[in-house]
Amino acid sequence: MYESPVTPAGIRPLAEAAKRADDGRQDRMWREGAVVTVALWSFTLLIYLPIILNRYEGMGMTSVLLDSSTILVSMAFAMGLFALFRAIHSLRRRVQVGIMILAVFAIAIVQSAFDLLFTGFVAHTLEARWLALPDDLLQSYGAAFNYAAVFAVNCALFQLAAGRRRAIRQERELVHLRASAKQAELDALRLKFNPHFLFNTLNAISAMVVTARNAEAEQGIETLSAFLRASIETDPDAVAPLEDQLQLVDHYLQLEEMRFGDRLDVIFDTPDEVGSVIVPSLLIQPLVEAAIRDAVEPSSTPVRIRIAAQRKAGGLELSVSDDAPRAQTRDGVMAVETVRGRLGALFGGAASVVVRSGDRGVETILHVPAAG
Template identity: 35%
Template sequence: MGRIGILTDDKHPLRAAIVLAVGFNLFTLVVFTVSGWARGPESLHESLVLGLPMMLVDGFVGFQLYFVLRRTERLQPVPRWGLVTIAVVAVALVQALWDTQLRIWADTLTMDLRQSYIRAATLNTYNSGMLAGLFAFQTAYMALQRNQSLLDEARQREREAQMLALRFQLNPHFLFNTLNAISSLVVLRRTDEAESMIDRLSSFLRGSLAADPDRMVSVEDEFEMLDNYLDIESVRFGERLVTAIHLPHELARAQVPPFLLQPLVENAVKYAVAPSRSQVRVEIAARERDGLLELEVSDSGSDAEGVGSGTGVGLANVRERLRLSFGSEGRIQVHKDMDGFRVTLTMPLNLPPVPAERPLTIAA
């Protein structure tokens, strides 16, 4: 922690106040010594003799203002600062009494006792007021830091809740479609296909429940989950569904939000494969472009009239998750033509370092 961090350490406010008080009194001691040097040898000798004991006692007495400020912080401004002002004057009077007595003991009193006391009281009132102001500023700054930390934490919790809500929004949607497909297979007495679909659904849900909605996963894991999903759908559509997944080896470890592409693939199946009587190709691809990661889901279904308005949780869900995860750096592009439908997601390319191999230990 740097010097500024020590002065604004909200976890140890007393320590931060002590550091501030020591710094303030050391600065005052330096100014007192330089002033004595500028006035001549006698004044410098006086400053060297009196400076340290004066600042030790004055610093200890002045530090009591910190406790006054802390114990009055719940009061309204007028009574609080009224009490602080009284405390500043009281501290200055005690400091002036010590400073004057110290000059008497050192035989350096150069003016009338009453005048010396008034002069010392005036200077100490100014110093004590400055120190109280610094304590107040330090406390206010630490409170601002604390509130900012709480605000950041609240925003993070809100983001986590939004991400979780978006994730939970997907599961019922997917489950409804899959269970409806299983029900159709059972009605058609295609029991072998229904059993196969149930097995694949179990594997898919096992991976889904294990995933943390707020933790990134590798593109490889994301594509593997989509491959499992398409395996489930292939039971419904047979040869009508043809899939292709393109993942360059160097992008396999890139980090993305989990289940980011599922609603896009689900839309491709629902709006391109399901209504088509011919074969439809669904492709999933990853590539790097200009230092960014692009993920793309496309289909060759020419009958995609319902996609623009019927995506429901699909595009809206993906767009919101991109915003929550990457802010303005996450973008979504939708392209629709006679050859089908294509959605491209762009986001920062986050490649974690390759873990170092553990050294082989051979037992003696």
């Protein structure tokens, strides 16, 4: 049970928590890790090439090429670092940094040991190299430091590439969220001042007056007034208790019942306990409109529209369904995509939208994570 409203600022941490695992991996792409690794180590080889040439002076290019080929081993070690970089993305930043520092020094030592053995093999002077091992070990300390520096730069480039991708993704999500909110606002304005809807409603009220059903006409005017007032006051960018949305939908359906009469049968299956759950504004209104437009208007027989809500799997499950056998229309698909876009922008993969259509009508099921 939620006792206080949740602001949009309160929803965003939930959205970030729900999406952290997927986004962390998306920001650390294998392709980008490979690109920065190949670029960095190719540059490193270019810098050290004169040293390698001097090491094998008079021995031919075969030894130079074999020694240079160890750069492939360095790249493989670097990609191992990248695999670790991806695997620990969900840990705290300090823990990540500590693990990566230890990994850099460990791989630098392993790389230095490999170079020591490999260069001895390439030079074909294993005995001489063995005698010179103490001096080589002293030199390896410097090599290990150099490797640690390059591997550290490699990790920094991983983080830079991931940060760049993260910034691009967040910018796209922000644009998508703004577009979805703007679309919802436009839909709300269209509904508020839809001449066709207002004309039909006023025409139904007029018919009640002409046939001396004054009490019904008065009730219709009050309902229309309440609906228009609530529609104008609703902010598409805000969040609100579910009961507020259900009240708006109820006003809308009461007005449509005046128009369709017995052709429209409405059922609300919404327990009181879900009324205080916080959800994005105008979440189910587009789905109800689509059901009226696509199921009730074309039908000559009664159509039942059911709006249901229940707590489920740590969140809220909402559904809008009708029993008119049909497939979704283009407008119906657009309504669903508008809702899916808003939920995706706010909650990522933690929210879902499922549509079932066929001989039993169309049912749209929304799963909204708990917020609060």
